[in-house]
Amino acid sequence: MKPNTLEREEIKSEYKWDFNHIYHNWEMWQSDFDSIKIEVEKLKAMQGSLGKSAKHLLSTFIKHDEIEKQSHKVYAYPALQKSTDNRDNSFQAKLQEVTQFFALMQTATSWIAPELMEIPKEKWQTWLSQTPELEPYRFGLENIHRQKAHILSEDKERLLSYFTQTAGTASSTFTSLTTADVKFPEIKLENGEKLKLTHGNYAHLLNTSKVRADRKKAAEAFYPLYADQKNTLASLYKGICDKDFAFAQARNFSTSLEAKLEKNNIPLSVYNNLVKTVGENTDALKKYHILRAKYLKLIGDYHAYDSRLTLVDFDKKYDWDEAKKMVLASVEPLGEEYVSKYRTALENGWIDVFENDGKSSGAYSMGVFGVHPFILMNYNETQDNVFTLAHEMGHSIHTMLSEENQPFSTHDYTIFVAEVASTFNERLLLDYMLGKSTDKLEKIALLQQSIENITGTFYIQTMFADFELQSHEIIEQGQALTSDKLTAICEKLDKKYYGDEIFTRDQANIFWARIPHFYRSPFYVYQYATSFAASASLYAQVKEGVKNGNNEPLEKYLNLLKSGGNDYPVEQLKKAGADLTQSGTVFSVIKQLGELVDDLEEELMC
DSSP states (O other): OOOSOOOGGGSOGGGSOOGGGTOSSHHHHHHHHHHHHHHHHHHHTTTTOTTTOHHHHHHHHHHHHHHHHHHHHHHHHHHHHHHHOTTOHHHHHHHHHHHHHHHHHHHHTTTHHHHHHTSOHHHHHHHHHHOGGGGGGHHHHHHHHHTGGGOOOHHHHHHHHTTHHHHTHHHHHHHIIIIISOOOOEEEOTTSOEEEOOHHHHHHHHHHOOOHHHHHHHHHHHTHHHHTTHHHHHHHHHHHHHHHHHHHHHTTOSSHHHHHHHTTTOOHHHHHHHHHHHHTOOHHHHHHHHHHHHHTTOTTOBOGGGTTSOSSSOOOOOOHHHHHHHHHHHTGGGOHHHHHHHHHHTSTTSEEOSOOTTOOSSOEEEEOTTSOEEEEOOOOSOHHHHHHHHHHHHHHHHHHHHHHHSOGGGOOOOHHHHHHHHHHHHHHHHHHHHHHOOOHHHHHHHHHHHHHHHIIIIIHHHHHHHHHHHHHHHHHTTOOOOHHHHHHHHHHHHHHHHOSSSBOOSSOOOGGGTOHHHHHSTTOTHHHHHHHHHHHHHHHHHHHHHHTTOOHHHHHHHHHHHOTTSSOHHHHHHHHTOOTTSHHHHHHHHHHHHHHHHHHHHHHHO
16 A cells, blocks of 8 residues: 555555645635735724724624635645645745735734734723624633733834744745755665665664664764754754744843743743753653663663664554554544544545655644645554554644634634644554554554653653753853754753763764754744643543543543633643643653553563
């Protein structure tokens, strides 16, 4: 089923996105795009009317929603197609047209927030009580009022909006440099075969190849993809840090982190406590890699290219149909409504399955309001990729439930909450597969999978969050930020998390150069860790509830998925049963890792 070729045209249509779900052709797309431009002019004409009456306020909100709904489709149509082939300049050109217009649209609507600020709170509260149609906008109004100190006057907001397009240049350049323009190296394996080291092939080889010489050769060939461009990449990353701090200062924030957290009302203590607590409790992480080194008989010669290898010869391939059946069966504890939506989302046209040349690496789920979510995969039939499918499906069903149960104004959940649903689904899949397995080797592989989920989603993302904090602080202190300094931060964090006694290091750690989120979404990755902690807590509660016939934890969890963005994310999670202001939620994951490593040690040694 998985094609041997990397040429997209040779992949069957049933394994590719069906863009007809959005538009049948570019003419229809252009028509909607042109329509948005007209509607934005109508919205501009409403300037100065918000404070006149509840009717004027409601009309503006409705018009803004109409434009935003249409914008989802207009953006997604070229953006998704670009993801399938970043080399196609026609997709890039269309996407640039959209992003350039969105920058203009932001300028055209920059008056809204300042004008809302001029309406006395007592006045719009009265309007809300007298006009039920305004109720869906209550939370948005309250949130804007909360951020009053950071919303500028209309002319200053308009001035800042002029920089929206250029602010994304460093990010888009990083993407082009590492996807569209990259020349993947080819290596000759020990068996004589040649392998092109795409992102997917490289990860697969390091995860599965028992031939150490091949792993070493792959690591040495792949490293220069980033190392040879480290000064250019460092300049791009410095530009991103500069941009973040400039916008933060413009909005009266002291730091970039404060600016990023304020929008969703995330306390600084949540970020700082996460970084501090996890960084000081890495014993289980170190024990895991020491156990690996012992089992692989590599004590004193354990390298990074050994750290991802599966520990046992359980190289089972899961074809696409089998993977879909497993992830669908795993979510049955969440009820028939959830399962039904899950089954629908697995249908052809919603998921772009296999890797091809020029395709964006990794995986993601993009919601397109009024259509459905689209999932990008680079499926390679490994156990890890089955879990990736479960992960992205969690996002997609979260999107569906939010859109169906919230008005448009609050349908979009925050990033802070987003990873709860995805990691929850991974835990469901793990339990399902462990419960079905009678093979000792498979159980070891699944325990390793679970441990790798925690180390990758919780520990490593927290380490990345620490890196982002330190890098931005260097800029905020007026110091230089060079490739050497970025590498020094990585090296220090590497030793903090893994120690000196485990890894043999032949090359400098330059993870700063290869993590797309650093360039695309600064201060994003910490939310993987907080979401994982919340997810682990909620999963335990739901599992215990199902076992004892208590449906309340499950209902609270499903209500979280249906709540979109109708409250501040920390409060949403607290209502669901996970309080991230309490250190116990973070420590529960640290404890869980320790228990899993002990279980793995027992299985390996018996």
